[in-house]
Amino acid sequence: MNYQADVCIVGAGPAGALLSYLLAKKGLSVILLEQNVALGQAFRGEHLNEEGEAVLKSHHLFEAVEALGILRMEKLEYYAGGRAFKTILPDEAIGHLGIHVPQANLLKGILQKAQLFPNFTCLLHTKVTKLIEDATGHYRGVMAIKNGNPIKIDSQLIIGADGRYSTIRKQAHIDVQKQKHGFDLLWAKIPAPADWEPSIKMALINDKQLSLFTQVGGYLQIGWNIEQGSFPQLRKLAFTPFIQQLVEAFPELTKTVQAQITSWQDFVLLDVFSSHCNSWGTKGLVLLGDAVHTMTPTGAFGLNSALKDADCLASLLNKDTLAQFNVQYFQQMREQAIEEVLAKQIEKEQTFASNFINKAS
Incomplete structure (x- = not known):
């Protein structure tokens, strides 16, 4: 045809x-x-910043997307020792710290x-x-x-x-030049606790970034940086000590993590470059x-x-x-x-x- x-x-x-x-x-x-x-x-990535939002609004598309479901992030928090020690709130002119759009x-x-x-x-x-x-x-x-x-x-x-x-x-x-950044990324998605506020939360584990992003529909996306190329060796190790680091960083997720992330198969690996x-x-x-x-x-x-x-x-x-x-x-x-x-x-x-x-x- x-x-x-x-x-x-x-x-x-x-x-x-x-x-x-x-x-x-x-x-x-x-x-x-x-x-x-x-x-x-x-x-694919699912977070709009103010620039992406402006593009959609300039073409009168944002309302159509919003009607299907979006979630504005209300704060960014940095965690250590199981609690937040620094909070960043959005600029009033922008109104969010990113928008989750499935x-x-x-x-x-x-x-x-x-x-x-x-x-x-x-x-x-x-x-x-x-x-x-x-x-x-x-x-x-x-x-x-x-x-x-x-x-x-x-x-x-x-x-x-x-x-x-x-x-x-x-x-x-067409030739492409790739650059590695020293880390790969483990993704996982779990239900958020009932009282979880739309937010981004960050922690530092073994000098690597661990992030939580609230999502539409009552979910959390976990993004966990690991050493580049380390996952094949990492998954040969015991899973419980690894996931315990997440629980210690965010104690309020203990029950959810224990129920939802029980093996290496519950993570998706992203080759970062x-x-x-x-x-x-x-x-x-x-x-x-x-x-x-x-x-x-x-x-x-x-x-x-x-x-x-x-x-x-x-x-x-x-x-x-x-x-x-x-x-x-x-x-x-x-x-x-x-x-x-x-x-x-x-x-x-x-x-x-x-x-x-x-x-x-």
């Missing part, structure tokens, strides 16, 4: 979804491809709006297998498998918004979000940077610019801001332990 569109966007994460909506609203025909059978299945709610809120346009099509369970290139080296579309059947999409511009392991980036032979590409695209093809500049989880910048990429790219695209789009101009507009965010992440990682030097006794 053959499809045709002005723009083919690969990856229905936040960047791909927002860009689809903005381009469809401008009158371009858009086909959005997602390899998963449902939206929001892959694990990935499914964010995507649904945006794509419900996109689906109002007849020039927008979303194809789920569709995996790109090959880029289509013409005799001049210009990319003109993709080959894909949808529900087990081959399809072809012809387009004037291909957008790679398909994440840190981007197929589009690999198919286009950042990356950047010297080229953000080529003739007929553009990369954005994690596909071109992967962030670490530190500071929850990844989602917000991806939304800003999409907002910026959409401002540059219209029917007249598609055929000869200058990807270098887009790169120049966003690259410095991305470099600043990555530098900020490294600074936060290197200075995190300093928050505990003068902790209350």
